[in-house]
Amino acid sequence: MVCLSGGMDSAVTAAMAALSHDLALLHANYGQRTESRELSSFEALADHFGIAAGRRLVVDFTSLRQIGGSSLTDPSIAVRHGEPEEGVVPTSYVPFRNAHLLAASTSWAEVIGAAAIFVGAVEADSSGYPDCRPAFFHAFAEAIRLGTRADTRISIETPVISMSKAEIIQRGLALSVPFELTWSCYEANKEACGACESCRLRLAAFEKAGARDPIRYRAND
Numbered sequence: 001m002v003c004l005s006g007g008m009d010s011a012v013t014a015a016m017a018a019l020s021h022d023l024a025l026l027h028a029n030y031g032q033r034t035e036s037r038e039l040s041s042f043e044a045l046a047d048h049f050g051i052a053a054g055r056r057l058v059v060d061f062t063s064l065r066q067i068g069g070s071s072l073t074d075p076s077i078a079v080r081h082g083e084p085e086e087g088v089v090p091t092s093y094v095p096f097r098n099a100h101l102l103a104a105s106t107s108w109a110e111v112i113g114a115a116a117i118f119v120g121a122v123e124a125d126s127s128g129y130p131d132c133r134p135a136f137f138h139a140f141a142e143a144i145r146l147g148t149r150a151d152t153r154i155s156i157e158t159p160v161i162s163m164s165k166a167e168i169i170q171r172g173l174a175l176s177v178p179f180e181l182t183w184s185c186y187e188a189n190k191e192a193c194g195a196c197e198s199c200r201l202r203l204a205a206f207e208k209a210g211a212r213d214p215i216r217y218r219a220n221d
Helices: 010-017 035-048 062-066 095-111 134-148 164-172 197-208
Strands: 025-029 055-060 114-119 155-157
Touching: 010 114, 010 164, 025 035, 025 095, 035 055, 095 114, 095 134, 134 155, 164 197
Parallel strands: 025 055, 114 155
Antiparallel strands: none
């Protein structure tokens, strides 16, 4: 079971998981600014991987929009432009979002008999979200062990967590990941802004990887 946001990290994670597993894909709507665009990418990527409707699940965490506290879910908080600041949790951090995602994933994984939950979290060369650290996933794996049936065995797999963004792109190119179907921008739904932290990380990664980013950017026009 792969948590597929529609971004490039989760798309590459799905391609890596497909090398050894039959896939089921889970996507979360949580009131983010680019919710409709990310959902479109999820569906397009699910089509690319040949996933049947019964193996796709879209969950809604409307409470995260009500809770706010993030520039992704609260329109009164501006999306930060520029490079991520080292050691600073950015305004785009959605408080404890990955715990909600993993909880829903665990419920579905237990029902369908999935052996693993794949998450495209990245610790290095990323935005510094506290719920993207290996220690968090190790702790949640223990929570799964304690909180599910005795015969349930579900691991959490984070195959790109220690990779740089450029390495993720290179791996994705080797696996023929359709990056043109992915979306990373935090605030635009048609043409990526090219200015937010996520766009800056993506553009820099493609440059380091020696590849061309196939999506369209407003800033390049």
